[in-house]
Amino acid sequence: MNAYRMQHVVRSAATLLLAAIVLAAGYLPVTQAQAGKGALVVAVGGDIETIDPPVTSGAPFQHEIITNLYDFLIDFGVRKADSGEFIGDLNRFTGEIAKSFTVSSDGRAVFRLRENARFSDGTPVTAEDVRYSYERIFGVNAVTAALMRMATVNEPAQVRIVDPRTVEIKMTRSNPLLFGNMSQFGHAIVRAATVKAQATGQDPWATTWMKTHAAGAGAFVLERWTPGSEVVLARNEHYWAGPAKLRQISFKVVPDASTRALLLRRGAVDVAYDLALDDLEALRNDPNVTVRRFPTTIVKYLGMNVNVKPFDNVKVRQAIAYAVPYDTIIKEAVKGYGLPLRGPVPKGMSSNDESVVYGTNPQRARQLLAEAGLGGGFRTRLTLRSGFPVDEQIGVWVQSALRSVGVEVEIDKLPLAGYTDRLRKHEFPGLFIHEWLSINNDPFYHYFWLFRQGCCNYGNWSNPEVAELINTMMLSTNTGLRNDASRRAQRIIMEEAPWAFLFQPEYVISMRKSVAGYIYYPDRYNRWYSVSKE
Amino acid sequence: MLLGRYLLRRLLLAGPTLLGVLFITFALTRIIPGNPIDRMVGFFVSDERRAEIMREHGLDQSYDKQFVRYLGGLLRGDLGTSFLTSRPVVDDLRQRFPATLELTVCAMTIAVLAAVPLGVASAAWKDSWVDHLGRVLSVIGVSVPVFWFGLVLVYLFFFKLGIAPPPIGRLELSVVAPPVVTGLVTIDALMARNLPALWSGLRVLALPAFVLGFAAMAPLARMARSGMVEALDSPYVRAARAMGLPARTVVVRHALKNALLPVVTMIAVVFGYQLGGVVLIESIFSWPGLGQYAFNAAANADFPAIQGFILYATTIYILLFLVVDVLYGVLDHRVRYQ
Numbered sequence: 001m002n003a004y005r006m007q008h009v010v011r012s013a014a015t016l017l018l019a020a021i022v023l024a025a026g027y028l029p030v031t032q033a034q035a036g037k038g039a040l041v042v043a044v045g046g047d048i049e050t051i052d053p054p055v056t057s058g059a060p061f062q063h064e065i066i067t068n069l070y071d072f073l074i075d076f077g078v079r080k081a082d083s084g085e086f087i088g089d090l091n092r093f094t095g096e097i098a099k100s101f102t103v104s105s106d107g108r109a110v111f112r113l114r115e116n117a118r119f120s121d122g123t124p125v126t127a128e129d130v131r132y133s134y135e136r137i138f139g140v141n142a143v144t145a146a147l148m149r150m151a152t153v154n155e156p157a158q159v160r161i162v163d164p165r166t167v168e169i170k171m172t173r174s175n176p177l178l179f180g181n182m183s184q185f186g187h188a189i190v191r192a193a194t195v196k197a198q199a200t201g202q203d204p205w206a207t208t209w210m211k212t213h214a215a216g217a218g219a220f221v222l223e224r225w226t227p228g229s230e231v232v233l234a235r236n237e238h239y240w241a242g243p244a245k246l247r248q249i250s251f252k253v254v255p256d257a258s259t260r261a262l263l264l265r266r267g268a269v270d271v272a273y274d275l276a277l278d279d280l281e282a283l284r285n286d287p288n289v290t291v292r293r294f295p296t297t298i299v300k301y302l303g304m305n306v307n308v309k310p311f312d313n314v315k316v317r318q319a320i321a322y323a324v325p326y327d328t329i330i331k332e333a334v335k336g337y338g339l340p341l342r343g344p345v346p347k348g349m350s351s352n353d354e355s356v357v358y359g360t361n362p363q364r365a366r367q368l369l370a371e372a373g374l375g376g377g378f379r380t381r382l383t384l385r386s387g388f389p390v391d392e393q394i395g396v397w398v399q400s401a402l403r404s405v406g407v408e409v410e411i412d413k414l415p416l417a418g419y420t421d422r423l424r425k426h427e428f429p430g431l432f433i434h435e436w437l438s439i440n441n442d443p444f445y446h447y448f449w450l451f452r453q454g455c456c457n458y459g460n461w462s463n464p465e466v467a468e469l470i471n472t473m474m475l476s477t478n479t480g481l482r483n484d485a486s487r488r489a490q491r492i493i494m495e496e497a498p499w500a501f502l503f504q505p506e507y508v509i510s511m512r513k514s515v516a517g518y519i520y521y522p523d524r525y526n527r528w529y530s531v532s533k534e
Numbered sequence: 535m536l537l538g539r540y541l542l543r544r545l546l547l548a549g550p551t552l553l554g555v556l557f558i559t560f561a562l563t564r565i566i567p568g569n570p571i572d573r574m575v576g577f578f579v580s581d582e583r584r585a586e587i588m589r590e591h592g593l594d595q596s597y598d599k600q601f602v603r604y605l606g607g608l609l610r611g612d613l614g615t616s617f618l619t620s621r622p623v624v625d626d627l628r629q630r631f632p633a634t635l636e637l638t639v640c641a642m643t644i645a646v647l648a649a650v651p652l653g654v655a656s657a658a659w660k661d662s663w664v665d666h667l668g669r670v671l672s673v674i675g676v677s678v679p680v681f682w683f684g685l686v687l688v689y690l691f692f693f694k695l696g697i698a699p700p701p702i703g704r705l706e707l708s709v710v711a712p713p714v715v716t717g718l719v720t721i722d723a724l725m726a727r728n729l730p731a732l733w734s735g736l737r738v739l740a741l742p743a744f745v746l747g748f749a750a751m752a753p754l755a756r757m758a759r760s761g762m763v764e765a766l767d768s769p770y771v772r773a774a775r776a777m778g779l780p781a782r783t784v785v786v787r788h789a790l791k792n793a794l795l796p797v798v799t800m801i802a803v804v805f806g807y808q809l810g811g812v813v814l815i816e817s818i819f820s821w822p823g824l825g826q827y828a829f830n831a832a833a834n835a836d837f838p839a840i841q842g843f844i845l846y847a848t849t850i851y852i853l854l855f856l857v858v859d860v861l862y863g864v865l866d867h868r869v870r871y872q
Contacts, residue, residue: 057576417568
């Protein structure tokens with residue numbers, strides 16, 4: 001072998017060796033990259049879009065971020081559950097920025113502000129900040145303004161400064177909806193001076209700036225938001241109740257549910273949202289992980305567009321309600337992570353009445369179809385969202401059950417935007433699958449959106465008597481009368497069967513055992529103030 | 535000189551191509567049902583307020599006016615503002631492009647380095663075990679779904695063995711990110727002399743780049759092989775052999791150079807495709823690239839984002855094919871630019 005060849009071989013061997021070392025070193029086991037004590041890492045499925053409180057109508061995670069960045073005058077309270085743990089209660093209210101609050105019979109709600117409530121820059125929260133926040137809510141005139149008007153607070157002048165530490169909200173008519181409508185993200189109190197400094201002639205409410213910046217007095221502040229990657233919150237050292245236990249929370253966008261589950265089991269993240277129900281079994285057997293499940297008041301339903309034949313016929317709607325395989329759907333589509341829903345008002349909401357229910361009864365369904373003159377069956381379509389595995393499963397079960405009573409269902413799986421378009425226009429060509437959560441846990445609030453002609457009555461069903469009950473009772477403060485009326489409304493709705501009531505899904509959150517102090521709130525917006533990590 | 539004139543002409547022709555693509559995209563986004571406003575404001579707002587918001591975003595105007603306004607914005611370098619991220623589309627693309635570029639360049643490097651030798655060896659030793667191995671690898675590469683392969687590797691190397699970093703984004707959580715200059719983590723880390731970040735960036739890149747590279751390798755290797763088989767069988771190779779040239783010279787100098795032409799085209803096609811983002815791989819590895827962005831934009835009818843993305847993807851293809859044409863001239867002296 002000549003010298004040149006020799007040199008060549010040596011050089012090649014050296015290169016190979018170097019490459020091998022590099023590869024091997026790259027894959028040496030490493031200690032888990034944890035952000036350490038006091039810093040929590042949460043794997044979430046998607047990013048947020050905006051953090052401007054009164055405008056958003058997005059995913060729960062977005063509302064959760066706002067809820068942690070801002071305090072409201074009042075928030076939902078907490079109660080001790082039978083299990084001994086604390087959980088949020090949609091029927092109780094507690095002061096956040098308001099130290100105390102009272103409501104008089106003539107509809108004046110008076111809020112005394114906490115002396116030590118401070119924005120994240122350390123400046124005190126004043127009555128003017130509260131007043132301005134509500135002026136802005138009406139100014140941007142989106143979701144939150146609609147909720148205020150629903151509680152008969154129609155214009156900013158109804159929110160008045162009594163003294164620098166006291167604010168009064170005057171309802172046009174005294175009603176039981178105000179506090180429930182106020183205990184949520186849209187009612188965030190913003191620092192007036194900060195927002196005004198960002199306002200321009202064209203954008204008087206600084207909506208552009210507020211989409212990506214926070215000006216709040218919540219338990220956390222926005223440390224950074226890298227779109228598509230992460231949202232990082234740091235604790236607000238000036239928080240009125242003392243700084244949160246967690247120093248920092250990083251919400252990492254991990255779009256794939258299986259990846260989220262693996263990250264949690266491996267300890268690379270502390271909490272994982274929205275895991276596939278199929279993955280939960282493995283997680284429950286993992287000694288380092290807790291899978292926590294809580295009841296919700298979400299109603300999951302199979303809607304029917306009553307403007308489309310033959311769903312204008314009550315017998316057809318009842319037949320569908322008898323044909324749906326309720327138990328199978330709970331067992332298969334949500335793997336048991338749900339409760340049966342027996343009527344329009346979910347369990348956990350007052351006046352829930354289950355005196356009329358539909359069970360799965362194909363015999364009865366066929367009979368009703370025959371009475372409707374459709375003994376030979378009919379063809380229809382079912383619209384659902386693609387990328388929602390539970391809905392897709394429900395669709396398949398409904399399809400096969402309806403086929404057995406002679407109804408041929410064609411499934412239209414639409415991308416979110418296309419589905420939302422049909423939803424908004426109330427133009428489903430037949431059946432559809434949807435869900436609803438009334439954040440104000442009030443049956444008439446619930447009926448108001450769902451069972452009278454209006455924005456969210458996607459199947460277009462209405463009934464003069466129910467409409468009348470909603471009109472007369474929604475603002476009534478007479479609890480007894482209201483509950484009677486609500487039970488009456490439920491019975492009519494059940495007879496009329498505008499939907500097939502499927503189930504109440506459970507809220508499932510999975511976390512490492514090292515995470516403590518978690519409190520579930522039934523609006524699904526986790527408040528991280530109480531949480532700590534060993 | 536001829537080349538310069540040729541390039542200039544091609545670039546001028548790119549104008550009408552882009553305009554056509556823009557028009558089609560614009561028309562499609564408007565024809566397909568769905569509206570970004572619904573997602574933004576929900577259904578609680580009154581119809582009047584909804585109309586007002588439509589007006590604020592210029593969505594109340596006739597389509598031709600909207601299109602002209604969009605083109606006007608384009609001339610000023612303004613692609614509009616995304617409804618989903620509330621940020622200018624230009625910024626969104628600029629932020630996500632480096633993530634996609636870094637991943638794709640690594641993947642393509644792996645693919646080309648594996649595919650060309652494999653293809654050449656398969657052809658040179660036709661029907662030997664090398665050829666069979668190449669065939670098996672190619673079939674696997676083409677037929678195994680990338681998301682499945684990705685998940686399996688994550689399960690194995692991250693979850694079971696614990697040697698791969700967590701599939702969250704482009705750097706490990708414990709590593710301090712280098713200041714953003716190019717947006718390419720590895721390059722930025724090098725510039726900042728931040729070796730831990732460079733190391734972490736490479737470690738995180740390894741799995742997704744391998745998965746993508748493996749998938750891209752398959753068609754390239756097959757193409758290299760068939761090109762080589764044909765070339766090795768051609769009269770000029772037989773002539774070269776007959777003249778007693780060493781086998782290596784015949785294969786590398788004469789056959790490979792001719793066989794490479796279609797491979798180069800294929801590389802450009804695969805590269806362009808991957809630069810458009812690879813949704814499934816980005817999803818599994820939580821990679822903040824363009825695929826996820828485009829996917830979310832399409833699902834939510836985010837008009838400006840969809841249009842911006844298609845514009846970007848078209849430009850990439852035009853540029854890549856331009857590069858291919860130039861490479862053809864370098865590789866094959868018979869090609870003349872006119």
